[in-house]
Amino acid sequence: MTGSATPDHASSWRRLARRRRAALGIVAALTAVAFVVDVATGPAFLSPMAVARSILRVTEDRTVDTIVWSIRLPIAAMALVVGAALGLTGAVMQTILANPLASGYTLGVASGAGFGASLVIVFGAFLPLGEAEAIPLSAFLFASLASALVWGIGRSRGSTPEGLVLAGVALLFLFQALTSLLQFVATPEALAAIVFWLFGSLTRATWGRLAVVAGLVAVMLPILALDAWKLTALKLGDEKARALGVDVTRLRMRSLAVVSVLTAAAVAFVGTIGFVGIVAPHVARMTLGEDQRFFLPGAALAGALVLSLASIASKSVVPGAIFPIGIVTALIGVPFFLVLVMRTRRAYW
Helix, strand or coil, X not given: CHHHHHHHHHHHHHHHHHHHHHHHHHHHHHHHHHHHHHHHCCCCCCCHHHHHHHHCCCCCCHHHHHXXXXXXXXXXHHHHHHHHHHHHHHHHHHHHCCCCCCCHHHHCHHHHHHHHHHHHHHHHHHCCCCHHHHHHHHHHHHHHHHHHHHHHHHXXXXXXXXXXXXXXXXXXXXXXXXXXXHHHHCCHHHHHHHHHHHHCCHHXXXXXXXXXXXXXXXXXXXHHHHCHHHHHHHCCCHHHHHHCCCXXXXXXXXXXXXXXXXXXXXXXXXXXXXCHXXXXXXXXXXXXXCCHHHHHHXXXXXXXXHHHHHHHHHCCCCCCCCCCHHHHHHHHHHHHHHHHHHHHHHHHC
């Protein structure tokens, strides 16, 4: 019986792996289509075929090339990269905290970035750098500060999920209060700028900023890939993961560092974009399961797809204008979040 069961089990695993790879391929194809449509959408509508030809450099229409390469392509590509970063952070956070409602924003990293950006907007006149350079730099620094504080508090509490969540929530409210204080003392012009930044917008995307975010994502991906098996083992619980030889504390803190860098990089340039880190991992989980070798890339692709679709919607709500994408993702994410809360509540009760 044992000899006949093993080939059946191996065959079932290969079929499951093929289905998961096929699902990843489908999500990747949908993301590519959404990317082309995103580039085509705007005040001057371009056909998807014209966009594809311009991207592939097989068109001679200089007007289309200028619109695509100078204006729309950086924004559409930033949507993919930021969406992938947020999807990854949500997937890792939900794994290391064993909480289906967790995301990179749970740690207060995004609120730290918001405070850093608001600080420059209010007091930027006293800085040697221009706002275009100082805002993302300050946002990244304060996001990193929030991460370091969570790291320190988490280590003092043994790096338990509960300790990390409590530290993150405390910092979330702290930085939100500080940001509200800056809004209270800001001039009307600075207040409007703070509110617009906190809404989240991809219109700040440039090729240089895109290269920074894409580079950080490219560096962090191999680190997560090397820990894929350990993260899968962690889904079994801390005790079982330790029994399998996983250093749970080091894994959790290393993953927290990766999440912090990705979240800080994403929000530093585009502002606060919520709910992608919650929605994308659940889409990946429903289609790919919990095996992190498939779940992590699936969450990245799902995040890129969700934010790309949100980018399309943000340009379609008001013709001729770009709606703040943070509002669009919130409108999409809130109903999804409420469903998750109700499901989680039923699971506990």
